[in-house]
Amino acid sequence: MALYTYHHDAPTITAAGRRWVQTSLVGDASVLGGGTISTAANYDALDRHFIQQPDAGSGSFYEKLKTQLASAPADARKLMAELLWALFLFPSNITEDTKREGILEVWGWSGEQLDPAHPMLSDKLLDGIGSGGMGVNTNRWREMAYLIRLGQSIKAVPEADRAGIFADYDRFLDWIETIQESGDRQFRHMLRYFLFPERVERMSSNGDRYKVLAGFGVSPIRQTRRWTDRQLDDALLDLRRSLEERYGTKDLDFYLEPLRDQWKKPNEPDEAAGEESGIEDGATHVQENEPAYVRRTGPARNLILYGPPGTGKTWKLQQLFAKYTDQPADVDRTTWELGLVARFGWRAVIAAALADLGKAVKVTTLEQHALIRAKAAQRKRSNVRASLWGYMQSHTPLDVTTVNVADRRPPFVFIKGEESDWTVVADWQEADPEAAELLDAWQTGPGVAGRAVSRYRVVTFHPSYSYEDFVIGLRPIAADSNGDAGFRMVDGVFKQICAEARANPGKPYALFIDEINRANIAKVFGELITLIEPDKRAHYDAESNLVGGMEVQLPGTGDEDGEAERFGVPDNLDIYGTMNTADRSIALLDIALRRRFEFEEMPPSYKVLERRVEGVELARLLQAINERLEFLADRDRLIGHAYFTRVGSLDDLRNVFRLQVIPLLQEYFFDDWSRIGLVLAARGGSSFFLRAETMDAADVFGSLADVGVQERVRYALTPASDWTVEAFRSLYESPEAMG
Template sequence: MSRFCGNKNTAPILQAAQQWQEVSLLNGQSLFGFGDIWNSHTLDELVTYFVDNLNYGEGNFVQKLETQLASARPESKILCAEIMWAMLLAPSNIKPSKKRENINHILAWAGVELPENQALLGDEPLSGIGSGGTAYNNLRWKELVYAIRLFKALFSLSPDERGKLLQNGQDFAQWLETIPDNGKRQFRHMLLYLLFPDGFERIFGQGDRKKVLKSFSGLDKQEINALKASEMDEALATIRAEQVESFNTEQLDWYVPPLKAMWQDTSKSKEGTEGHSIYDTLMTFLEQAHTESLRTQDYPRSHAGLTMRISFGAGNQAHVPWIGLLSAGQTPTKGIYPVYLYYRADSLLVLAKGVSATNPPLITWETDEESQTVEQYFQTTLHKSAIRYGESYIHQVYDLSEALDKDQIDADLDELIDEYLSIVGGLPIDVKEPEPSYQSDTQTASAAPMSVDSLMSDVFIGKQDIKDILALLHNKKNIVLQGPPGVGKSFVAKKLAYALMGEKAPQRVEMVQFHQSYAYEDFVQGYRPSDSGFELKNGLFHQFCSKAAKDPNNTYVFVIDEINRGNLSKIFGELMLLIEADKRGEEWQAPLTYSKDLGERFHVPENVHLIGLMNTADRSLAMVDYALRRRFAFVDLKPEFKSEGFTRFMQERGAEQAMIATITSRMNSLNDRIAKDSANLGPGFCIGHSFFCAASDSGLYDNAWYRQIVNFEIAPLIREYWFDDPGTAQSLIDELLA
């Protein structure tokens, strides 16, 4: 019997459905006692005011529905509320309180309300039978259109015809095929189960219906997709009969063992996640997202054979921490991948079909008119833009004000991974889990040595120049790497940090980017909003110094990108004194702006070094504060097209010598022209070598690759340099492309 749902008590829900069928569907009376409202005339009004008057403008579903029904009779609004009650009867992923709120909200438009003890609005009948999924909530308007059309067609029949149809589930399912959009709507499956629980399954999501068929029917994906909804019903009924015979019991449900494991494929290898489940890892991730820790080393390296990547931010805490699962050949910057996105400020966890934003992926997710991007979800549901990752597609959304269901979490992810693997092709990669590390944060993990010689293999600076820079960083403690765009300032900064440490230890390097809105409160200390008002929180540099102070035997490096974009005196405050090389240590500790008393003091540890990065070609920036210039040593980085390192790098990438010569000669010629234009430009505006250092998508470093870089990366920069002389700009671009 299909009505078995494991430990869930479905009796109150099914009894409510039977009462609705008797009172409303057969006799046309209001379920809530408001008279004769279930009839063609009232349904015609809902078609006129809602179905034929869809609102694609601003506002959420309920707001727009209120506007659409504003001119309708009270009877039509009450009927809409009762249809909504029926639509919300089956989903278990919506709280009963939220269901009551939706129904009462619509009733209020008609100027009526229900008594608080109304049995049909109690917690038990509204507890739900199975998850409706995110699509059911996000596309509620489509489900309502379908429901109104369905009931309009049903009440176009005579009472005898309607009664006969509601006595036979198979006949009713066949009749539903005449309703537009029948094969896509979840309410269709919910309605059949509520009215005929012994003949239809409580599988409401189309994806789950197809997965069961794929696991048991022997049909391939194309054959399953070609089935009508009623044909899927018949196939599922046949499969159930076979399983009842096999297990010798009718107490079977697709979301309860033993059937659950037979189609959700929980036996597949998932090395790297404890107990073959993502749940515990996800809980740890959500908990850490509310701390200041950016550490990811203790997380599993894989799940379901896919590489697991986790980010809480780089230097700064990310607004949207994420967990990505990647197949071979896919990366977060270029590819597609299942990803959990935690929109912390909105208390939403999104399981998404991730799409790289940095570079367009070579393959794409399969989408249709029902698919919704993260941006579309935020706009329609929260009435604002998604702060990040808006291009990715929604698979599931979890409201974290409610407890997460472990089985549902695993089932949703399994479904998405199966879809992902069918797109990327092949089997999951074999990822070996590394030996666990039991070192604390302050212990130095085994790190790759980073000598001056190894550094030279990665950057194109002369050996003596590197030694001089390291000596400056060691003695002065603070340096600024300044240069034109494309000289690799951030890349060189990380390498210098590792060389200063003598090892590659990324856990002792942090990076932040200054901007016009960046403040002392972000960098050092300040009051921030909290659940209870405002509380004093330490900024990123304060946290970094505290971490370094606990580990005095190791070197720590803090990198500040775009250091000249911020108001430096405002950001550093009293740190302008404390960062000086001879003002380090506890003997120079001083109270901060927000210190409660003179006893609360702060110092910059001796093992902390700062590297600032500055783009000399940014016309919008003011001169660097002279007080800061006295505390930092300034190092010029220049384009290295003439260096042996650049030539060797391009050769190792596979570029022909003729192409290397073309790049070198043409870029040197362009930079000479820029450097000699002392009136408007100068050496600080030359164009760097890193424009040509990124890997080619095709693996070819040919003329097409070269022209693409010139046309889309360098030419816009040239036009900006000579914005008042477009003829010269175009002439220089033509010389590069000759």
């Protein structure tokens, strides 16, 4: 069955999907409690007001939807909210808050309010099962049109016959092929998975189905593209059964190890955007409205995940990225603007703003441009005018006589007129490609380009990482026209993400710090170690004014009068870290961080490895090794399950032991091979992996040598080709059990 996802509750969510089918498609009621709303009349009303009145103008999906449904019956608006709920049930690449806000907003147009705490709106249900790809976001209106057509189609079937369609796989496929505008709509695949997870993989489009079948050598993509859904499902089901037999477990998923690497490129997103994931040219859905209700908020989260190497700490952080990411159809204008300008420096922003204005303007006019205001908010600049003058004068061509600054450097983009007005040079796009890219994205608008907006930063600490890297410090700048280099104060990653969070207090932001214990925490955080405490976080209003919490004055940021910049850590910024306990003891961090962070242990997960590889039970093997390590060393120096997740054969297991496990044991025991030998010893005797050899002083030094010790034992690895299934089993099974 394709219900094993490890990090998503697929059984609960698919059960909710089937409940919706029975309640709202077979019957006429509502899983959200809106009465008898799933009727043929209400589906027809949505057809008239939504499908037959397309809105290709500007505005977000919800803005246009509200206009389209303005004269629709109240129950039809409720039905639209429930269809959104059904569409949002599968995708995990849309956050729970975003889903809930959209459903509540649309339901509210009926004149009634839906309780945000409704069981069907819980985080557990709205967590999703797998990526819905970009199509669910950029082409949401097409998915909603498909849902309406689907509802009209099933309501045309006699009620007594509806349940049979959804209970029989073959009848369902025959019926769903009759629905208009089917194409490659993603909900068609989501619904099939909800109904028949025992034979349908959790894939929201056929794109990944093609890749899986090609990656495992079943059939090339050029052939599978012509296959029907039934053929694809049957081929994947046969493949799954063979893999379950090979690995000795049903807990397999094509998006997780050990299967993922067989067909998927490293870091490739699930259900990649493109033709097969339902994205079509010309998608115009952009920003969303502000939430229709007050979002429940809590204190900022300071969390460190700690544990031995290979226990999935960094992987778990990556699963949190979606919480701080706005998909194109879900991004509000403020967040999109801040995310856009964060990718570009001041010079590119100024050039793009001037080019967008299309004429020479005074600095007072330029500083009111939305791009400039967004950059000022993102970088927390109060004296914007000085920054504008400085950058424009520094990047003015040398032959422009209206500027008296000698320190000019390329790219030469700006022109100052005799009346102190500014514009860009004629070939500014060639001179400054960054500015050209920014202006193109700005004029295209949010959502259209299909780019998600990230509200987080990721950094990895290391021994030489410093306060100057993290908060603020001097950096060299490019040489001027005379070849002289200089220095200026540059914000570090922490100060940058704090500025972005401060400028957008209605959205959560995050900083992810990998290997947080590898740097000197006291030096890296400096005086800010106090400000990260949840009860001392700064609370800012929409105008970035401090209304609560603490700020400090940052050293080295004083102006001409010596007044240093005031700085606080916003209360909408979460901080996450990972810590490898085998790298350094957690006790060394207690004083600095224990009061300010929560600590969550990430031990090895043996459940992930509950499968048999050519007779070797991976979970028992790792557990036996770790029990010996804990006995001989401590629980901080165990081995994580990630070392074994990609093991699919005996040769894979040999390579993991030879290239990763044994070298790690050498590090743990400082090359004390006698203790390594104890870890790798058979339960009934000596080790199959190490060979002990006696060295005689007379043989090494000669008969006259007097070195004090006459004999010494040395250890050597046996050939990896000799490591049999019995050798690995001997680590966790007694000779009697092995027969």
